[in-house]
Amino acid sequence: MRKIDALIPERGRPDRAALGAHDPDALARYVLDTGNAWWRRHICAQTLAGRVPPARIPGLADRIRDRREPAEVRIALLEALADRSELLPWLRAHDPEQDGDHGMPEAVLTARGRLGDPTAARPLATLADSYLERWRKAGEAGLDGLVEHHGVEAVLAALGEERPEDRRFALRLRHRAGQDVTAYLADPDRGVAHLAQSLAGDPDRLLAFLDGTPPLEAAVRAACALHRLTGDRARTRRIDERLGSPRTEVAGLDEEVRRALVHAYAPSCERRSDPRWRLEALVTEPPGRPDPAARLARATEALASAGLDPGPAVPVGDPDEYGEQDEYDDQDDGVAHRITCPGLDVVFVSGLGRFVTGRGDDRHPARRPLEEAGFRWIDGPTGRVEVTGLYLLSASGSRGPRPLATLLF
Template sequence: MRVDIAELTPSSPSTAVAHLSAETLVSAVLDARLEWWRRKLCALALVGRIPAGSVPALFGVVRDSRVGTEVRAALLEVLPPSEELLTWLRTTDDDAYNLDLAILRTRARLKDSTSVPDVVALMADEGPHRRLVADQCVDLLGHHEVLAALGFDSSLSLMLFGETPAARLLGVRLSDLDVTQALADEERMVAREAYDRLAEVRDHHGELLRMVADQAPGHLWALAVLAARGEPIGEQWAALGEPMVPVPGLPADVRAAIVRQYVPGTRDTDPRWLLEAACLPAEEPPDVMSQAMAALAPVNPAPPVPVGDHYQQGEGTYHLIDTDAGQVEVSTLGRFYWTADGPDLPGFRRIDEVTGAIMITGLPVYFFGRREPLSVRELLFYWQD
């Protein structure tokens, strides 16, 4: 596809304007009157063909805090290496949203070994999109170069002896060898990385069984790996005493519904939740809304409204039902409801203030930018835009 700049759409690839002259593309990038996405696409089309005389002006756009991050980041992808650029990348304190990711990726593209500590630290970031940039930076820098910058001669030694959890996590990611030892790491995110790796293969089965039988460090993660591979673990779990995360006051049916919905969870999930989920008996999900409507028939319920439709965006785990006696929130995870002043639902568990406030520890869930343990009410009646 070949188009002129005026014919670009936000979804056009940068190759659509690659046929234009470098001078034309530069002029578009420098034109502050153009929409940011046109400038961005023109900038990306300049890869490998920026006229030397245009570099100062384009670098000026990168340093201009009034310009959107999308345009500045695109230019950082294509600007040729120079000491001036590298010095700015290392010293700028510009805090524009997500510009730090573009800066770090550019430092990696330019083989700046001083960026390695920042790249490793980014490995531990909560945001998956930010961790993805860390992975990209490692690939751009080169695995051996990263290990050397950290003072290690192998990914295995980094996995076992890295000074920070992020460094050991990187060791797991870079290792082509047996990572079962990382299941014993004291940091969950490191052990979880090893769990995720091992769950996808059939290797080291005997070692995993030995860890469980000996109750060696990391044995709960080892048993979770076996479960993830589809092996029955009920007997082994029972022999360990059926370890579960204690949550005082949590009703068994509420607990089971939360486990079925939210496990395996995030990288900081306690492995005991993974084992509990693996040992829960299979259950057909009940037709909750039909049952709720039948229970509410005496108070003339309106059709259930999914929470995403109610807020006109996002999705969640409950529906809202208006009745002659007030509004009711009904969870899609089981026979649970919440209401401030509405009717009761026979056959359903009412989640009151006490039960709703119980925190489910060890099971962080993404919720409006946070990944932290949530309460029973937040989990049964969850909404995310």
């Protein structure tokens, strides 16, 4: 046992190569001994995949069933015993409400799929539709296990196509088989249509699709997919013009602000976004952005010339001198800077253009000197405009359209 401890030191990385060559019976006995550190037992359990001694299977299966066991150890053992059909009755009876910590429900679902449990198909499809890559891969692994046991058509028949997540899985299977997936560009669910856009790989099929009469959003997605494959911006612009240059209209959003947002966010917006934002980014020129350091220096100089005694510019997201963060925290770091003037509310300087704002009343003392220096003040009503159809992942993990002020600052 001391040798295993030495291979998994408290500090530094475990020697996985040596553990992979270690006696599997000794590793299994180490895992079964709950007196050993759980994190070492977890690593040992991971190294048992594909080489579990038959005599140790019942005891290790008991460790999986024991809710007092750390979830990490149980999940690793589920991987190691992935082919043990005797676990299936317990897996089917598993109650995620009673045993739902640290990924156990997801691991149980994946194991059911790998063991061929057809009743796991629909929840696995839901898991495979997750925004989180970890769960998406777990769901897909379970569905792939079902396909191995029952075949593609049987699994697709069990799922049907009523739910978006079921169509997403069908799309993935058809793409894997080399079949045409362009029809899915017109799926009513934007998540499914976005996946089709990312998987479409034949320019000729996309051109033929565009020559038909697809719905507008599907045509926009085909244009974006074609651009991804060919990089032909001139053709993308011609297609955009032929489609009537479709745009997501947002009341109160003028051209200057719109261009800044389009080129900052549309290329990486979430899968449920309106695809017209992405096409607009492909066919329009990005706004010229002066050096960020020069912009901040100009703002600081304007404030200083007005006698407002500005402090240093600090990136939004960094806590202030009181350990508090500002109202625009729910945004990626580096989008804007804040400048504090003694006795005044904070001034925010956007990293996306010449946009500035301040908390509180729009008669902020900093407004006039900044406007005279060429900046554009974003007032309260303008800042509250919701930019519809542009779904973004926030720092807190939420998704959806957000107000203009949050996007700029």
